[in-house]
Amino acid sequence: MGKTNIPTIEEGVPSSIVQFASLDKLLNVGRANSLWPLTFGIACCAIEMMATGCARFDMSRFGAEVFRPSPRQSDVMIVAGTITKKMMPGIKTLYDQMPEPKWVIALGNCAISGGPFAFEGQYSIILGADQFLPVDIYIPGCPPRPEALLQGIIELEHKLSGWQRWNDPQSKEVPSL
Amino acid sequence: MNNITKSYDTVTLCGRTVPYQQVNNDGVRMEPQFTEFLYRDSILWITAFALGGLAFALGPIAIVYLLMPLRTRQIINKRDQYIECGMDPIGDSWIRYGVVFYLYALIFLAFDVDVLFLFPVAVAYNSETFSASYRDFIEIVLFVGILSLAVVYAWVKGVFKWEKRTYLR
Numbered sequence: 001m002g003k004t005n006i007p008t009i010e011e012g013v014p015s016s017i018v019q020f021a022s023l024d025k026l027l028n029v030g031r032a033n034s035l036w037p038l039t040f041g042i043a044c045c046a047i048e049m050m051a052t053g054c055a056r057f058d059m060s061r062f063g064a065e066v067f068r069p070s071p072r073q074s075d076v077m078i079v080a081g082t083i084t085k086k087m088m089p090g091i092k093t094l095y096d097q098m099p100e101p102k103w104v105i106a107l108g109n110c111a112i113s114g115g116p117f118a119f120e121g122q123y124s125i126i127l128g129a130d131q132f133l134p135v136d137i138y139i140p141g142c143p144p145r146p147e148a149l150l151q152g153i154i155e156l157e158h159k160l161s162g163w164q165r166w167n168d169p170q171s172k173e174v175p176s177l
Numbered sequence: 178m179n180n181i182t183k184s185y186d187t188v189t190l191c192g193r194t195v196p197y198q199q200v201n202n203d204g205v206r207m208e209p210q211f212t213e214f215l216y217r218d219s220i221l222w223i224t225a226f227a228l229g230g231l232a233f234a235l236g237p238i239a240i241v242y243l244l245m246p247l248r249t250r251q252i253i254n255k256r257d258q259y260i261e262c263g264m265d266p267i268g269d270s271w272i273r274y275g276v277v278f279y280l281y282a283l284i285f286l287a288f289d290v291d292v293l294f295l296f297p298v299a300v301a302y303n304s305e306t307f308s309a310s311y312r313d314f315i316e317i318v319l320f321v322g323i324l325s326l327a328v329v330y331a332w333v334k335g336v337f338k339w340e341k342r343t344y345l346r
Contacts, residue, residue, distance in 0.1 A: 013246060014246040014247065014248045014249065014250065015246060015247075016243065016244050016245055016246050016247065017242075017243050017244075017247070018243040018244060027244070070261045071261055071263075072261060089253070089263075089265075090262070090263030090264055091263065092252045092253045092255070093253065093255040093258060093263045093264075093265075094261075094262075094263040095250075095252055096249070096251050096252055096253060096254065096255045096256045096258075097255065097256055097258065097261060098249065099245075099246075099249055100245075100246035100248070100249045100250065101246065102249070102250070132252060133252070134250070
């Protein structure tokens with residue numbers, strides 16, 4: 001499988017010539033508010049991804065609705081579904097062709113760990129996108145609800161910029177009656 | 178109109194008072210905007226605007242080059258592969274391909290123009306203006322005949338036979 005060449009998550013985003021700390025923060029907030037996913041569905045989780053992009057769940061509230069048909073224009077790869085061994089070279093190529101900064105979301109149990117295909121004697125499925133991609137966000141479910149994908153995108157925004165769309169309601173103290 | 182003075186001797190242009198008419202070496206009177214120092218002013222303005230336009234065109238490219246990451250993380254080093262659906266391309270994209278449908282679409286133009294110009298004829302033909310003479314009928318026949326030559330040419334060339342063509346290379 002050639003694991004030696006896999007970029008790890010800890011490797012970090014390749015840097016630019018000019019860097020300012022506060023400008024980078026601003027750029028990252030901009031990136032977080034305009035994530036452009038790759039139009040790329042490989043199994044049934046893609047149906048949920050399409051539903052997320054449509055009007056009822058309305059991914060464009062978070063600026064992530066611009067599904068790009070070319071990897072050269074997109075910065076988030078949502079691995080939506082089962083990765084077969086036949087499909088893996090194509091996914092690797094698509095990841096290579098995305099410009100930096102780029103992130104990977106593993107959507108659904110198949111993309112996380114192989115899901116229902118993780119059994120003895122199975123010969124055709126890659127058990128998880130992190131076997132060959134640096135996955136940033138894992139979204140469990142079989143398939144995940146569109147709300148789960150929205151939550152994953154919000155988590156990715158938080159991860160890449162440190163900026164939160166809203167405060168965590170769990171962290172607030174419940175006012176006593 | 179207030180900035181032009183009433184006097185015929187001087188005129189105010191670009192905030193300066195200049196002689197209204199000047200005489201060049203040949204003794205011919207010239208308009209003030211062609212005098213030497215206003216000419217120099219115009220050159221300065223044009224240069225400034227040209228430089229500004231150039232900066233607006235090249236500035237974003239330079240800024241993006243400075244701010245962009247200079248490499249992208251690779252797994253199997255296929256960043257420069259042409260086709261962008263992830264699959265390996267089969268062969269080169271600079272190939273020769275059959276032009277059967279292309280020729281067919283060109284011939285559509287001949288039929289199209291035929292129909293386009295025959296519609297007004299069909300609408301107007303029953304009116305009394307045209308009913309008396311054969312001259313209009315002959316004109317239409319000539320027109321359609323000349324246009325049909327394109328179809329006849331294509332027919333002779335074999336465009337309507339739907340088959341793959343091979344050419345000597």
